[in-house]
Amino acid sequence: MSWKLDSDRPIYTQLIEILKIEIVSGKLPPGSKFKSVRDLAMEAGVNPNTMQRAFAELEDLELLRTERTSGRFVTEDAELIGKTRDAIASAQFDLFAEKMEQLGFSKRELVDFVNKKVEVESDG
Amino acid sequence: MLKMLMKYEWKYIWKKLLLFAGILMFATLIGGLSTTQFDNLASPDQILGFLGAMFGFMFYYTLLIGAVIGFSLIVGIRFYKVVFGDMGYVTNTLPVSARQIYAAHLIVYGLCTFVISGLMQLSIMMVTNTMFTNMFNELNASDAADVSYLHFGPASLAEVFGLSEFGAGILMTLLLIVGTISSLLMIYAAVVLGQNWKRHKVWGAVVSYIIIYSIMMVAAWIVTIPYMIHMFMNAASMGDTAMPVFGPSFWVICLALSAVFGIATFCIMDHGMTKKLNLE
Amino acid sequence: MAEILSLDHLTKVYKGSDKPALDDITLTIGKGRIVGLLGPNGSGKTTLIKLINGLLTPTAGEIRVGGFAIGPESKAIVSYLPDRFCLPGDTSVKELIGFYRDFYSDFDTERAYGMLESLQIDPLSRIKTFSKGMKEKIQLILVMSRRAQLYVLDEPIAGVDPAARDYIIRTIIGNYQPDASVLLSTHLITDVENILDDVIFIKEGKVILSSPVEELRIAQGKSLDAYFREVFSC
Structure with a gap:
């Protein structure tokens, strides 16, 4: 996991973003067990209370569940994971689209551009 | 602990x-x-x-x-x-x-x-x-x-002190103990007093020790003077018996002086370490 | 009792000085918090830390650690890392561990040896044979191997190379217990701000700010380091 954190923004929101990405990309598979709060905090170089807060919010979003004796586990709700992924991707797309619009691309030009890029990717 | x-x-x-x-x-x-x-x-x-x-x-x-x-x-x-x-x-x-x-x-x-x-x-x-x-x-x-x-040896000391041999032994041991504690307390009190110097705390301790030691010597002399006078007066009348007999009272006063001194230096040390601790 | 440390109208005036080094400070630190004490040099950080540890006596006011006044009971639950290396040179690391174990019932010997091993430090070596950086790490290991209720770290990462800084910060995080708190003073804010729960800004002996860090980030929209520069700009 890459824990690149920006001190200008609240840390816990960034932790939530990073953990969400890990979950939706499948790096943390559904039903898998999380490392302990302290271990992850050490990895990320953050305060355990902050990591705990991120976990609490993930639990509110039901992306995570706590089993009192065994620990914390990623949800097995594939639909929820899919929805979360779409939400994140959507936000990324909006950013991209806005930028492209600033560059003067129309919607048609945008789609052609993306197709060309994807073809190049799959050829290469 | x-x-x-x-x-x-x-x-x-x-x-x-x-x-x-x-x-x-x-x-x-x-x-x-x-x-x-x-x-x-x-x-x-x-x-x-x-x-x-x-x-x-x-x-x-x-x-x-x-x-x-x-x-x-x-x-x-x-x-x-x-x-x-x-x-x-x-x-x-x-x-x-x-x-x-x-x-x-x-x-x-x-x-x-x-x-x-x-x-x-x-x-x-x-x-x-x-x-x-x-x-x-x-x-x-x-x-x-x-x-x-x-x-x-014990016998001659007993004669000098005006005590029994056993008494002399006890007195010597007592003086040794009190003297030991006093000399230690003087050192420790001096170190504590040296802490009052803003800089050169070590020299402060040395100077304090010299001052404390001098006070002790002066006090010891003041106590000894009456006995010295007594001794000279005795020597004049008794001829050539050189060694004076410092009676038990002298040694009691010595012990008392050491005790007072010990208590004073103890108070200095105690105060310095509990109330006024100011570590750099 | 939810607080591990409470200061009540704490004032310290050094002899021969008319300005107080600490001026009527009242604050508390809760359990399980990592708190940063930030301020420029001479602001009173070290004075405050020395008072908590009983190395100085207050001019006025009260300090309580775990409910205790400063004394043997408070010292038994505080683990202190001074801003300088203070351990005797001609003892071995093993003897030092024995010393700590003798005096502190909360000393975790296994943890100490574990940390020494991970740094490949030979416990039988004498302290004076180590480099400055290693000596400071050894001191840190001894301090962090105690299961204390309050860890007080005075400038733990100043004068230390970046790799060692990372090690120290990871050690502080790894040592975290929900019922123990950490108070650390520093002026190297960028390195530590991500591990702080709360921050106290101290200037010329007065507390000018006491706040959870994340709230500051939200309220100010900038990092703690940037905000500090703003507040303490010369």
Whole structure:
């Protein structure tokens, strides 16, 4: 996991973003067990209370569940994971689209551009 | 916790204590050997032997004084380092009270000083006995009896102190204990007082020690003067009995003075370590 | 009792000085918090830390640690890392561990040896044979191997190379217990701000700010380091 954190923004929101990405990309598979709060905090170089807060919010979003004796586990709700992924991707797309619009691309030009890029990717 | 503090002070000092004991034994040997040459006083052709004996004796004397000063320095420096030096950050944050800290030092180094003082007294007794035996081995019996008081031992001390032999032994031990604690307290109080200097706290401690020591000497002289006067008056009337009898009252006053001094220096040390601790 | 440390109108005036080094400070630190004490040099950080540890006596006011006044009981639950290296040079690391174990019932010997091993430090070596950086790490290991209720770290990462800084910060995080708190003073804010729960800004002996860090980030929209520069600009 890459824990690149920006001190200008609240840390816990960034932790939530990073953990969400890990979950939706499948790096943390559904039903898998999380490392302990302290271990992850050490990895990320953050305060355990902050990591705990991120976990609490993930639990509110039901992306995570706590089993009192065994620990914390990623949800097995594939639909929820899919929805979360779409939400994140959507936000990324909006950013991209806005930028492209600033560059003067129309919607048609945008789609052609993306197709060309994807073809190049799959050829290469 | 007090036991722990004492354990670590003992760990620090025991090797040095053995070293000092060894030095004292070596010095006693030198001193004793050199005084066996003292019967050569009258023979000019043995002048080299005599000079050798004199130097040997001076060497012995120097070693004794060196031992006293050296050990006092070690004790003082250790106290300073442990309480007020860099190590003070560790010592003063241990879960112990300041009283336990200096109690540990007083007990451990008090015992060490007691042992060293005792060894020194033994050494002096042995060497001066040897010395006077050799110096006066040509005297006849009656003259020898006259100077028998110069043989330092329980019997002669009892005569000097005006006590029974047992009483003299007790008194000597008591004086040794009180003297030991007082001398330690003087060092510790001086170190504590030295902390009041903004800079050069070590020099502050040295100066404080000199001041405390001077006060003690002055007090001791003031106490001794009436007895000295008494002695001179007695000597004038009694002829050539040289050694005065300092009666029990003198020694009681000495003990009392030491006790007062001890309490005063103790208060200085206690106050400095509990109320006014200001570590740099 | 939810607080591990409470200061009540704490004031310290050094002898021969008319300005107080600490001026009427009142604050508390809760359990399980990592708190940063930030301020420029001479602001009173070290004075405050020394007072908490009983190395100085207050001119006025009260300090309580775990409910205790400063004394043997408070010292038994506080683990202190001074801003300088203070351990005797001619003892071995093993003897030092024995010393700590003798005096502190909360000393975790296994943890200490574990940390020494991970740094490949030979316990039988004498302290004076180590480099400055290693000595400071050893001191840190001894301090962090205690299961104390309050860890007080005075400038733990100043004068230390970046790799060592990372090690120290990871050690502080890894040592975290929900019932223990950490108070650390520093002026190297960028390195530590991500591990702080709360921050106290101290200036010329007065507390000018006491706040959870994340709230500051939200309210100010900038990092703690940037905000500090703003507040303490010369």
